[in-house]
Amino acid sequence: MRIGIVCSPTFGGSGVVATELGQQLVRQGHEVHFVSYQRPERLMYLDNLYFHQVSYDPYPFFHYHPYSLALASTMAEVVEEHKIDILHAHYAIPHAISAILAKDMLPNHPVKVITTLHGTDITLVGQTRSYFPLTQLAINKSDGVSVVSDYLLKRTVSTFDIQRDIKVIPNAVDLQRFTKVTAESVKQFRQHYPSADKIITHISNFRPVKRIADVIKVFEKIQKNTVSHLLMVGDGPEKSSAVNLVNSLGIKNKVTFLGTSQYIETICASSDLFLLPSEHESFGLSALEAMAAGCPVVATEGSGVAEFVTSGVDGELAAVGDIDAMVEAANKILLHHHRYKEAAVKTACQFDLTGMALVYENFYRDILKLKSNDV
Numbered sequence: 001m002r003i004g005i006v007c008s009p010t011f012g013g014s015g016v017v018a019t020e021l022g023q024q025l026v027r028q029g030h031e032v033h034f035v036s037y038q039r040p041e042r043l044m045y046l047d048n049l050y051f052h053q054v055s056y057d058p059y060p061f062f063h064y065h066p067y068s069l070a071l072a073s074t075m076a077e078v079v080e081e082h083k084i085d086i087l088h089a090h091y092a093i094p095h096a097i098s099a100i101l102a103k104d105m106l107p108n109h110p111v112k113v114i115t116t117l118h119g120t121d122i123t124l125v126g127q128t129r130s131y132f133p134l135t136q137l138a139i140n141k142s143d144g145v146s147v148v149s150d151y152l153l154k155r156t157v158s159t160f161d162i163q164r165d166i167k168v169i170p171n172a173v174d175l176q177r178f179t180k181v182t183a184e185s186v187k188q189f190r191q192h193y194p195s196a197d198k199i200i201t202h203i204s205n206f207r208p209v210k211r212i213a214d215v216i217k218v219f220e221k222i223q224k225n226t227v228s229h230l231l232m233v234g235d236g237p238e239k240s241s242a243v244n245l246v247n248s249l250g251i252k253n254k255v256t257f258l259g260t261s262q263y264i265e266t267i268c269a270s271s272d273l274f275l276l277p278s279e280h281e282s283f284g285l286s287a288l289e290a291m292a293a294g295c296p297v298v299a300t301e302g303s304g305v306a307e308f309v310t311s312g313v314d315g316e317l318a319a320v321g322d323i324d325a326m327v328e329a330a331n332k333i334l335l336h337h338h339r340y341k342e343a344a345v346k347t348a349c350q351f352d353l354t355g356m357a358l359v360y361e362n363f364y365r366d367i368l369k370l371k372s373n374d375v
Contacts, residue, residue: 001364002031004078004111006071006099007090009040013285014118017148017171018090019043024174024357033078037067041262052078068094068101075102079111086364088114089142093131096138112367115142116169117156119282119304136160144367146360148283149304155282167363170307171283172356173348178292181269189270193256196229198334201271201295203264203286204278206236213238213245214277214323218298220249221327226334230255233267268293272337273330279320281305291315292348296340298329308351314343 003025007018019040022032031048034040039051056070071094075087079102087102089095096115103113115138139145139162146167147153153168193199200219204210212232219230232242232255239257246255261267264286268274274290276299281287284305287297291308297315299305309315316329333340 001085001361001368002033002083003364004033004035004075004082004084004087005090006035006075006087006095007040009036009038009043013171013283014090014116015040016042016285017118018088018116020172020174020353021357021360023049024353025361028354028357028361030361031082033082033084035071035075035078037071050082068098071095072098072101072105075099076105079103079109080106084111085368086112086114088116088360088364089138090116091118092135092138096142097134100138100141112143112364112370113141114144114146114364114367115139117145117147117152119148119152132160136162139166140164143370144363146363149307151280151302151304151307152282169356169359169363170351171285171288172351172353173285173288173292174353175292175349178265178268178289178348179345181265181293185266186270189266193229196227196254198226198228198272199231199270200228200273200275200330201231201233201267201290202275203233203267203290204236204276206234206238206242208238209279210236210238211277211279211321212242214321214326215275216242216245216249216251216255217323218275218277218326218330219255220251221323222330222334223251223254225331228254228272231267231271232257233259233261233264235259264289265293268295271295273298273333275326275330276300276305277318277320277326278303278305284308287315288348288351291344292351294341294345296333296337296344298326298333308347310347314340314347 005018005022008015019042026032026046026049033050035052037054054071054074087099089099099113146169148171202215268290274295274297276287280303282304287305300320301317311317318325
């Protein structure tokens with residue numbers, strides 16, 4: 001198949017999933033074309049994998065550059081020139097809407113549009129007044145729709161009153177990437193924090209939904225009884241307030257803000273505990289990646305991450321905002337770390353990237369068989 005993938009090129013979960021899916025599809029014999037405003041961060045250079053950059057000429061009439069329109073035009077060009085069979089849009093706004101527009105621009109081309117909903121396009125962006133009808137349109141007009149968890153499926157159906165079939169395809173992790181980290185690499189990484197017996201890590205885009213302050217409050221209590229160091233990986237709107245909180249709690253010398261990183265697998269393999277106290281997670285890819293590297297997780301109940309983290313087995317779950325419960329859970333994991341670590345890797349193996357790519361292959365083929373009036 002010839003597959004077009006449009007996604008965010010940043011370190012966010014949807015961009016990571018789309019990038020690694022596309023690369024795996026190439027390994028499985030398909031031709032894949034990525035379309036975005038810049039090359040995705042994790043995108044490799046492989047035969048039969050192509051990147052098409054969206055560009056547009058500035059025009060003084062537009063107060064804001066119409067990226068979604070330029071994206072649609074670029075997708076239409078790629079579809080027509082390379083005879084694309086499937087346009088796979090990761091995220092509803094603007095990617096799915098632009099893909100649908102690109103398809104409408106080519107009425108004689110049989111391209112199909114598949115939309116994968118990843119989370120905030122449903123739980124946050126899609127619920128704003130200006131984007132709600134567009135998100136609903138993207139879901140209803142796509143030839144196929146998938147979501148990354150049962151939790152997100154329920155939120156999508158209830159929020160947008162969706163009647164159509166939606167397929168649940170969980171996110172996955174490139175196990176080879178996370179299990180190939182050597183003991184020597186871990187040793188070298190931990191040498192940067194020689195005074196810490198335990199390394200505790202959080203990775204996110206530092207948005208309010210991630211409850212960054214809770215990460216710091218939980219760590220502040222842990223470090224009173226355990227000689228430990230906190231790694232804050234990522235960047236975003238909550239970073240400044242997080243730095244201020246660390247300073248006010250007097251733990252500046254025990255917390256390092258690393259910013260975004262291309263060495264997530266080494267960081268996770270070198271960590272003893274991963275904290276993800278989010279308000280909700282549509283899936284929680286960063287937690288799954290940590291588990292694949294052998295780092296157990298403390299996360300919150302009631303959303304997507306609870307579909308693969310089992311309390312007392314491969315991690316621990318606590319109520320949103322319950323700092324004391326998270327501290328207790330963290331201490332339990334650190335006390336029985338080896339058992340949790342083994343179970344975490346075993347769980348992550350159930351979400352192998354190869355298997356997920358095969359599921360998408362079959363989904364693509366099913367959608368290609370549909371007639372236009374079957375959607």
